[in-house]
Amino acid sequence: MKYLLIEDNAELANAICSRIRLDGHVIDHADKIDTAIGFSQAGEYDLILLDIMLPDGDGRSFLRAHRDAGNDTPIIVLTARSQVSDRISMLDLGADDYVTKPFDHAELQARCRAVLRRKTGSIQTVHRFGDVTFDPVAGHLSVRGQTLNLRNRELRLLEQLIRAPGQIFSKQKLFDRLFSYDDDVSENAIEVYIGRLRKHLDGTSVTISTHRGLGYRLDHD
Template identity: 55%
Template sequence: MRFLLVEDSDELAQAVASGLALEGHAVDRAATLGEADDYLESAPYDLILLDISLPDGDGRDFLTRQRRAGASTPVIMMTASASVTDRVATLDQGADDYITKPFDFAELQARCRAVLRRQSGVADSRRHFSGFTFDALGATVTVGDEVRELRARELRLLEILLSRPGQTYSKPHLIDRLFSFDEEVSDNAIEVYIGRLRRKLEGSGARLETLRGVGYRLIPE
């Protein structure tokens, strides 16, 4: 998944971005609301982590503008306020969740997973499809009685493909979803991850199909 992190503290931003990258997420970091606007004009995001107090304005005003413009990207507000009134107001303005600073990274991970599950309409971290079970929380694919571990980017790629089985995803689209602007991506990076994922799905009733010159899709065998 691709996240936009809007946070002016270098120390906190680096810690959050590094932790999310280890999970296979692509993270772009904006230190101001102006930078956040630029990023949003350049790429689609699956989730925005938004600080309230930023050098050029209030994150809540930014959120209100986004919602009034029709943007539906999930937003988790990061706030130093423990006031119930402030937290309720943040949710009423269109935030999908909030987390109070200082926070434990494990809690942020859990809140990100919960918001993304709600966004996709999936309540459970496990998904059954054509002869295999995908466990996003456990980072595994189970085929028959065999549990196969997924590396971080394999997991994120399977999440994307499983979000709409049968839909074709182009290579540029997958690159946008899996890699941040700061990462150097080779031309065959997606092909490498597709190949790895195919091996993890061997023996199931699913097929990861390549449509030459078009993209990739996950379909029943």
């Protein structure tokens, strides 16, 4: 999963980013609305964590503009405002949930998981495709009863492909999903991770096919 955090408190932002990355996800951090708009226009995110009080404006203006543009990316508001009227107004503007500061990071992570489950319309996290079973939460790939532990980016790459089997993903698209703006890597890194996944899937009915000039696709016999 790829997150966008919009938060101007550097200490809190660093703590949130560290926890999200420990869970194996990718996260970009913006400390003001203008930066967040640039990120959201340039990339695709699974979830946005949005502070309200920001140096260049009110986070609710970002939320309103995001929804008015037809963007349905789930948004969890991080707010110090505890009055019921404030929470209702944010939900009415299109927020999917809110967390009141200060909060426990375990609660924030649980709310993220709940919002993402609602977004996909399922509580099922295990993917079965061909003769392989993939559990992105546990990080396990099961091949003919044998469980393989995947490295973080192998895990996230397979998760992206297996969520839409038969769909061709460009190298740029996969790169955007696996790396944040702060990562200093080349787009060719995708070829390395594709190669590793192919080794894991060797001998199964599942393959990753290359479509020249287009990208990669997950198939099975």
